[in-house]
Amino acid sequence: MRTRDPERKRQQLLEGALAEFAEHGIGGARVDRIATRAGVSAGLVYSFYENKEGLFEAVYDAIAEQAVSEIPIDADNLPEYAGALYDAGLRHPEVMRFVAWYTLERAGSGQPARPVVTKSMAxxxxxxxxxxxxxxxTADRTAAELLALVLSLANMWQLQGEDVRDLVPVGERRRVVVDAVRQLVTP
Structure with a gap:
């Protein structure tokens, strides 16, 4: 006898959607492919989410919540925090692609920031x-400015084209991020 496990199905759906959105963005993603990737019926997608946009936002929220819980900020050691973010980007390139699509799709949309992200940044x-x-x-910059710079430095290699990535060997990139952040934040 099979038991229903809606949370497992929701997780499968989020994972399938992450893969689809990372590959195609929201505009190119298709609900039937998301369902196939998740191993669920297309109809089940709509029992959890009103539409594809709602699922896109849910994937973003899940990524943000996971990042906050798995990589908590250590303000006393921002260089290593940046290094941990860099490492996560390497382990999860699909997340970095999804975030790039999210930024492209939502830029200038006038939509407010997601609550989980707003709270995390604050x-x-x-x-x-x-x-x-x-x-x-250092107090030479505001905390918000430092945070923006640390996040940008931590993710810079994953968000650049090959022309920029090829400037520094893969094995040196983390060191460059950590050293740059150290120089930036040391009083």
Missing amino acids: DKAAAIEEAQRRGVV
């Missing part, structure tokens, strides 16, 4: 502000 900036007050992190 918490990270607050942690950096506290480290600045204690003198662990």
Whole structure:
């Protein structure tokens, strides 16, 4: 006798959607392919999400929640935090592709930031502000500016074309990220 496990089905659906959206973006993704990748019926997609856009947003939220839980900020050691983010990008290139599509698809849309992301960014900036007050992190820039720079540096190799990636050997890229962040945040 088979038992229903809606959470398992939802997780399969998010994983299938991540793969499809990472490959095609929201515009090129197809619900039938998402369902096939997830091993569920296309109708089941609509029992969980109103439409493809809702599923796209749910995948983004799931990625953000996973990143926050798996790679918590260490404001006292922002260089290694950046290194951990870099490592995660290498382990999950499909997530980096999805985020690139998300940025392209949602840029200039006027949609507010997702609540999970807004809270995460506020918490990270607050942690950096506290480290600045204690003198662990430079106060030459605002916490928000430092956070934006750290995130950009951590992800720069995954978001660039081969022409930029080829400038630095793969084995040196993490070191470059960590060193750059260290120089940026050291008081």
